[in-house]
Amino acid sequence: MNRPKHHIFVCTSSRINGTQRGFCCTKDSAAVARRFQEEIEERALEGEVTVTNTGCFGLCEKGPVVVVYPEGVWYGNVTPEDVETIMEQHIEGDEPVQSLMI
Amino acid sequence: MNRPKHHIFVCTSSRINGTQRGFCCTKDSAAVARRFQEEIEERALEGEVTVTNTGCFGLCEKGPVVVVYPEGVWYGNVTPEDVETIMEQHIEGDEPVQSLMI
Numbered sequence A, B: 001m002n003r004p005k006h007h008i009f010v011c012t013s014s015r016i017n018g019t020q021r022g023f024c025c026t027k028d029s030a031a032v033a034r035r036f037q038e039e040i041e042e043r044a045l046e047g048e049v050t051v052t053n054t055g056c057f058g059l060c061e062k063g064p065v066v067v068v069y070p071e072g073v074w075y076g077n078v079t080p081e082d083v084e085t086i087m088e089q090h091i092e093g094d095e096p097v098q099s100l101m102i
Helices: A029-042 A082-092 B029-042 B082-092
Strands: A006-011 A049-054 A066-069 A073-075 B006-011 B049-054 B066-069 B073-075
Touching: A006 A029, A006 A082, A029 A049, A029 A082, A066 A082, A073 A082, B006 B029, B006 B082, B029 B049, B029 B082, B066 B082, B073 B082
Parallel strands: A006 A049, B006 B049
Antiparallel strands: A006 A066, A049 B049, A066 A073, B006 B066, B066 B073
């Protein structure tokens, strides 16, 4: 299988038991995940860049939390408006967005 | 913050809208995620190794799917019994388990 060049994980506070509770999901993290998916499609990066929603990363006070692998960059307090910046500078420009890193 | 040396992502079919539907969660993937957490605790690897549950990776026919970053190793058809092998050989021994890779 083809591995994505960048794999973006967005905490949407999904619990293993199927419920969705926690901090990130109250702070618009579902919209953050959806914006990443839209940006990937708009930039025709499907396959090369993947977004996956996750359960809690244990950093709720910094939520919404976004982690990008394989580079292992952790972002906090990410808003839907920040997504375009992350896509532009980090995903397409290979320069992680310092101001959002935790 | 401290970044984990290995970050294990387990699909538990969590949807962004809070429901849990799909293939992996019907195939014991919640038990796979819990076994990883238990193994991490038993081996005193908290902090160094993190497990996070996720939504769908789009490879349902190979589920339950487990992805380990930063090395980018993808495993399929993972059972709770396979978790000890992955922990022993891959996480502690740095040798990904070829027979489970997809």
